[in-house]
Amino acid sequence: MNLYSLLSQRAGDGRPVRVGLIGAGKFGSMVLAQAQRIAGFHMVAVADLNVGKARESLDRVGWPKERYDASSCGDAVKNGTTFVTASAQDLFDCDEIECIIEATGHPIAGTRHALGAIDSRKHVVMVNVEADVMVGPILAEKARKAGVIYSMAYGDQPALICELVDWARATGFEVTAAGKGMNFEPRYRYSTPDTVWGFFGWTEEEVAKGDFNAKMYNSFTDGTKAAIEMAAVANGTGLDCPDNGLAFPPAGLHDLARVFRPSADGGRMDRTGLVDIAASQEPDGREVFNNIRYGVFVTFKAHNEYARACFKQYGLLTDPSGWYASMWRPFHIIGLETSVSVLSAVLRKEATGCSKEFRGDAVATAKKDMQPGEMLDGEGGYAVWANAIPASRSLNLKALPIGLAHNVKLKRAIKKDQIVSFDDVEIVNDLDVLNLRQEMERSFLPAKVAAE
Known part of the structure; x- marks a missing residue:
């Protein structure tokens, strides 16, 4: 109940809490909308592969252009402004940044970003639940060993x-x-990016006027x-x-x-x-x-x-x-509340929720009958939906986590509503993340599986 008091003290001492944001989509935009209102909360840098879109997000939420015209993180720290960059590494390399908000929503990229932040001894606020559910417990353990906080994002459910x-x-x-x-509703389970807007009751004209991602909204729906x-x-x-x-x-x-x-x-x-x-x-x-x-x-x-x-x-x-x-x-108002997590990590060294054990898993499950050679397209796509099951059952089934079901080829036929296993697919990319997942499975083996 004292975060604002602690922040005010830091601000009064001329030591703002310095933050970096990766991902300037909807969630990131909501974070930025509030960051400009919090005295002592300095958004040093925003990283997004699409720099132009990141600048549009800052403009849309009311940032004056001179406030995000810094030429580097160092320039931003010196002048109290914000640097917009395509490289997350710029944020990791900035010693003054204390906390990274990972808000890309991409499980593979999010995992790598979290590791980069932890290796740079920065706290991590993991908006990216897609990555957290896949490898969160081991990321939290690595953060603990590095002396930093790994936290869920306050405001998200x-x-x-x-x-x-x-x-x-x-x-x-x-x-x-x-x-x-x-x-x-049960029928939503098999929604695809082609059918999702009908479940929201939106017309094609309404969708065309907005900045809507069909796969993302479909992952909410199915x-x-x-x-x-x-x-x-x-x-x-x-x-x-x-x-x-x-x-x-x-x-x-x-x-x-x-x-x-x-x-x-x-x-x-x-x-x-x-x-x-x-x-x-x-x-x-x-x-x-x-x-x-x-x-x-x-x-x-x-x-x-x-x-x-x-x-x-x-x-x-x-x-x-x-x-x-x-x-x-x-x-819940998601990104509008996420500063609570940042301030809790930096000022109280406490997470607002953290994956402590491997107890549940979100596993890829077929939306339709599929044949060898067909491709899985991850959450919100045409091929699979995610089922939340106990980690012990997931390991017994050798189930494929939804976070690793992106752009992978089937090598065996599977039936509609069948949980996809590692044995059903051929994984040739993102082997670093696959290895981290396997390390987590070994390190956080559920007691039920260990007993067997």
Whole structure:
């Protein structure tokens, strides 16, 4: 509760918190929109392969051009301005930058950027959940050994869910489930970049007027992003993914505690301690009343009659028995809040959520029957969606993480809804990231697999 006070002290001492941003897309633009408003928060450099687009992002969110006309990181540090560059290495080489925000959304590039930042002894705020769910635990371990912080991005749903879980445990409650709201129907599962705009209700003319990425929006629609985020939450909290993947039970605010309790007590969870999604749509398309489409939640259980009575006395929304209750946050505004993670890492040496163990995995799953020679095109594409399953099951299946399912060729036929294995594909690129993933699998072997 003292981040702003700590920052004000640094600013007063003439020592601003110096930051570098990699990726000036939608998330990065939201970060930039707020960075200009925070005294003592100096965005030294912005790196994006498309420098022109990065400059457009700065202009769009209201930065005067003279504020981002620095000729180098050194020039930016000296004059309090910002350097726009195509090279992330420029940020790593700048000794004054204390924290890197990785916001590319690309799992391979994001992994390399995180390693580069850690090797340069800089804190990492990993907006890139796609990379985090693939290799986050080992990146966090490397950061710890280097004496820097590796953190989820506050404002994005995984960090906010981790915060709610931490709150529940720190107050002595048993966490039975945690997750987020989302617009989802079963038919969305097989959406492609060609069909996605229809699910949003947007016309071709409306899409043409905006800066929309069809694959990115499709990954939100087909459940891939949900799987990536919930597996990351599992790795950050010690909760588990359901054995067969996320169930997406429809639930409104008034029903969270009823739905997200164990089936033995009348709920929809196979057991206690799981992550899942509160769908805002019924399977037939009807909108769930009082849904939490933009929110996050945790469901927890009272430990005795006294705590149960307090739930009622203080107006918590509970299940019919009164033993289970839910706490929620109705909205998240992603990049507009990410400075909290930067300041927490730099000023308090604390992560706002961090992958501590390999407990959940987001694995590539076929959208259709496919034959040898066909190519997988990663999250949000035409070929695969991601399923969030326990890491132990993923390892037993030799499942291919969705982050490594980009531009790889099938060497065996697979059926629709089949989890793709490493044995099904030929990987010839990005072997450095593949090796890091394999190192993580060996280093963070789940206890269930180790026992076998």
